[in-house]
Amino acid sequence: MEKRLERIKKHLHSQSYKLTPQREATVRVLLEHEEDHLSAEDVYLLVKEKSPEIGLATVYRTLELLAELKIVDKINFGDGVSRFDLRQEGAAHFHHHLVCIECGAVDEIQEDLLGDVEEVVERDWNFKIKDHRLTFHGICHRCHDKEKIEEN
């Protein structure tokens, strides 16, 4: 945790940004909720618990900055809010998501999956891929199992 924070601090410094207390508090929340997909509002409320004096605009500004530096990814599942997700350190690609249409859960897939597909797209469409977004909508294993049980 502290190590990742330290590396993020260096990353900011390398671009002439500072890790202010507000930014640190925000990054800490993201680190502590790495498995979640928090909206800006979610992050704001969580940061406020430890640093009540922080302003909403600062959280938005920080998240925007982190997204710009590719420390977080800004994603959108079609509900009206952007969500922010720490990028895996050293991950060459952006991970994928499974969104459950029953319970709303969002699970992550860290595996690559798209290696072959990207090769095809780059070659056949002459498109230089820089990033991607892949989301599957469907029924997660939990809801799936629950349905089976209810059938009995």
Add this chain to the structure above:
Amino acid sequence: MEKRLERIKKHLHSQSYKLTPQREATVRVLLEHEEDHLSAEDVYLLVKEKSPEIGLATVYRTLELLAELKIVDKINFGDGVSRFDLRQEGAAHFHHHLVCIECGAVDEIQEDLLGDVEEVVERDWNFKIKDHRLTFHGICHRCHDKEKIEEN
């Protein structure tokens, strides 16, 4: 064109919805701009050209209805607006997009690409896939070619 409109009309009727003049005008705009990715506002302005009396809320309602019936797909490229895209008739899957980070162009890929990937996800994650979204961000063939020319 008229045939597809007719089929969409039947689709609406099968769910006890009517193809009102406003809805027809909206669908016509979508059919005439199938290759584009129009926002609700875009659709509104285009419909207004032929049917100036239509209201913005009606366009939103119609687009929402069409999305519900899977006649259009609601997509989001990370700019603040939802875009609407006619689903190919009989297409089992939702097509993919190539978003150019230089010129902003959005190209479509109708090919499946994800067949194998979906099989893996369904099996290994025990996730019943109902739909998906796949978008690549990068440099399109036009900008790519342009850069090459400028190098000379």
Add this chain to the structure above:
DNA sequence: TACATAAATAATAATCATTATCGATTGACA
């Protein structure tokens, strides 16, 4: 044909996420 009813509409107010503004604060450095 006239009327009752439900669906759909236009206009517009309200909401909600996000961004912009601006005066105050902080920290680095001369």
Add this chain to the structure above:
DNA sequence: TGTCAATCGATAATGATTATTATTTATGTA
């Protein structure tokens, strides 16, 4: 210590979308 730029908090403004409400339209029925 004083200056300057970066950052911040509070909050106003914006822009997309949704909700409300009175009105219109279509449909079935007496």
